[in-house]
Amino acid sequence: MKALARPGALDGSAAASAAKERxxxxxxxxxxxxxxxxxxTVALDNVSLxxxxxxxxxxxxxxxxxxxxxxxLATVASPDAGRLSVLGYDPALASERLEIRRRLxxxxxxxxxxxxxxxxxxxxxxxxxxELTDSRIRHAELARVLASTDLTAxxxxxxxxxxxxxxxRLGLAQALLGSPDLLVLDEPVSGLDPExxxxxxxxxxxxxxxxxxxxxxxxxxxxxxVCSAVVVLLAGRVRFAGTxxxxxxxxxxxxxxxxxxxxxAELSWRAGDxxxxxxxxxxxxxxxxxxxxxxxGYLVLSGAAGGNGAHP
Amino acid sequence: xxxSPVDCAVLSAAVVASYADGRLDAAAAWSVEAxxxxxxxxxxxxxxxxxxxxxxxNRAVVLARAGLHDPGLAARALRRCGVPEHIAVLLGAxxxxxxxxxxxLLLVLAIVVGxxxxxxxxxxxxxxxxxxxxxFSVVAAAGSARWLGLLPFFILAPxxxxxxxxxxxxxxxxxxxxxxxxxPVSKIWLLCVRSVAVIGASLVPAAIxxxxxxxxxxxxxxxxxxxxAMCASALGLATVVPPLAAAAGVAAGWTAVxxxxxxxxxxxxxxxxxxxxxxxAVVLAAAITLILVRRNKIDYGWMG
Numbered sequence: 001m002k003a004l005a006r007p008g009a010l011d012g013s014a015a016a017s018a019a020k021e022r023x024x025x026x027x028x029x030x031x032x033x034x035x036x037x038x039x040x041t042v043a044l045d046n047v048s049l050x051x052x053x054x055x056x057x058x059x060x061x062x063x064x065x066x067x068x069x070x071x072x073l074a075t076v077a078s079p080d081a082g083r084l085s086v087l088g089y090d091p092a093l094a095s096e097r098l099e100i101r102r103r104l105x106x107x108x109x110x111x112x113x114x115x116x117x118x119x120x121x122x123x124x125x126x127x128x129x130x131e132l133t134d135s136r137i138r139h140a141e142l143a144r145v146l147a148s149t150d151l152t153a154x155x156x157x158x159x160x161x162x163x164x165x166x167x168x169r170l171g172l173a174q175a176l177l178g179s180p181d182l183l184v185l186d187e188p189v190s191g192l193d194p195e196x197x198x199x200x201x202x203x204x205x206x207x208x209x210x211x212x213x214x215x216x217x218x219x220x221x222x223x224x225x226v227c228s229a230v231v232v233l234l235a236g237r238v239r240f241a242g243t244x245x246x247x248x249x250x251x252x253x254x255x256x257x258x259x260x261x262x263x264x265a266e267l268s269w270r271a272g273d274x275x276x277x278x279x280x281x282x283x284x285x286x287x288x289x290x291x292x293x294x295x296x297g298y299l300v301l302s303g304a305a306g307g308n309g310a311h312p
Numbered sequence: 313x314x315x316s317p318v319d320c321a322v323l324s325a326a327v328v329a330s331y332a333d334g335r336l337d338a339a340a341a342w343s344v345e346a347x348x349x350x351x352x353x354x355x356x357x358x359x360x361x362x363x364x365x366x367x368x369x370n371r372a373v374v375l376a377r378a379g380l381h382d383p384g385l386a387a388r389a390l391r392r393c394g395v396p397e398h399i400a401v402l403l404g405a406x407x408x409x410x411x412x413x414x415x416x417l418l419l420v421l422a423i424v425v426g427x428x429x430x431x432x433x434x435x436x437x438x439x440x441x442x443x444x445x446x447x448f449s450v451v452a453a454a455g456s457a458r459w460l461g462l463l464p465f466f467i468l469a470p471x472x473x474x475x476x477x478x479x480x481x482x483x484x485x486x487x488x489x490x491x492x493x494x495x496p497v498s499k500i501w502l503l504c505v506r507s508v509a510v511i512g513a514s515l516v517p518a519a520i521x522x523x524x525x526x527x528x529x530x531x532x533x534x535x536x537x538x539x540x541a542m543c544a545s546a547l548g549l550a551t552v553v554p555p556l557a558a559a560a561g562v563a564a565g566w567t568a569v570x571x572x573x574x575x576x577x578x579x580x581x582x583x584x585x586x587x588x589x590x591x592x593a594v595v596l597a598a599a600i601t602l603i604l605v606r607r608n609k610i611d612y613g614w615m616g
Binding site: 123 | 375396487488493
């Protein structure tokens, strides 16, 4: 595996503090020409991105490279080529990788846990991995994240007896331990019911310390609701980076309503009021055009609704 | 907050306030608590001073602590030995320290020892040789290859700690591997702490099995150095290749060496003689040096 090139490497702690200062004015996450392969499969293909503070949504179909990108940002995997700056630190250097991990909350797509763990024991274990060794401080932190994810009443339950949604909340709880500066959340709302999803949005909105949040999801409406920026990955490449409103604008002039399914539509479905909502590149003359949503923009961008899959 | 007067001859408002704020020492707090059930005035004064948010936080901490399960036999034993609480919690989650793993390990060793005993009992010459002078050689009777019955034990017993180390650090066997990888905990520290614990735990059954063999008592000691050398070699190689590949490579190499030495000397224990012990010591020293030199290379996921 090829290590990242880093010209003019600085001394550990000096580099760390210097790097931290850089994020005050510049981007918090900088990804430059990152490529990652698994055998012959190219999961990330020359990806470059710059992201600032706020909540960033990562959209894309299965296999688009979202999980790979988040794994690299969470320092769980390394890129084959390219370089990164996370919170001003270079993960290619062991000392700076440690600084990233001290500021990181990570929810992987598959939350692994030992079979005998209760909710509290699991959080206790992760808190120790996060260097919270003082039991008084650690248990107070456990109580805080349990309360914020509404899991206090389940503290003594074995994880294997929890529902999928509860496990997802537990995953979120462990990511929040230590009030991280950077939250990397892979499918955080997967398995959550509508009320829990709303509570998740509320939780994200109330996070102390203005952390950077990067969340991968299939739920476009969650992105619209809470994210200040959105990135769309398709086949390992960044096809869009902008605001949810700009994503919606990609479908401008391509969404219309009709009493019957329109033959010119690439994608159409009957809405609750009985009318058909059509998405396509060629609306008929005099069509009842509607304001597109971010979901419409995503469908156009991904090629599912008449787009060419390329960002204009 | 000002201290309102308390209509009580025993406790002053200041003491009640200190108790409510958690500023009393343990003895004074117990005195207040003994007094409270019989004094409505003090209870009323105390209720007025209690911070609801703090109460809720305390309740949440109590519930969180109550949810911590029994740490298990290994963690309890470690705590009794003076191991810090957070290290005992980490080690309690190590697969090779858990009872089921140790039970399986004892079963395998019992089978190997039983087979060895059977081989010796079927060959009176071998049995007599073993039982006689305690000489450290398991010589086959003329024209017999029954001494090969001991070979599996000599291969497997020193490998038990190696297997324990591999399970302790293997991403495949650690379900929380990705969380561990993304955490700031030092991977070399975690690796060493887990390794020392599982080597200690697995050497005990291996030594008991060695004592059960029809041979000299110090056979158990002769297994120690090769076992430690293998564990250290696997850890050292884990700085270069993935941990499981490192452990598998060392296990394969050990099997080849012991078998080749046994065939060459026509003695199952040939690899455990003075030359074998000296070689194991050299390998152990080299492996420890490799670990120290490349300690920053031990990291989950991020290679470089």
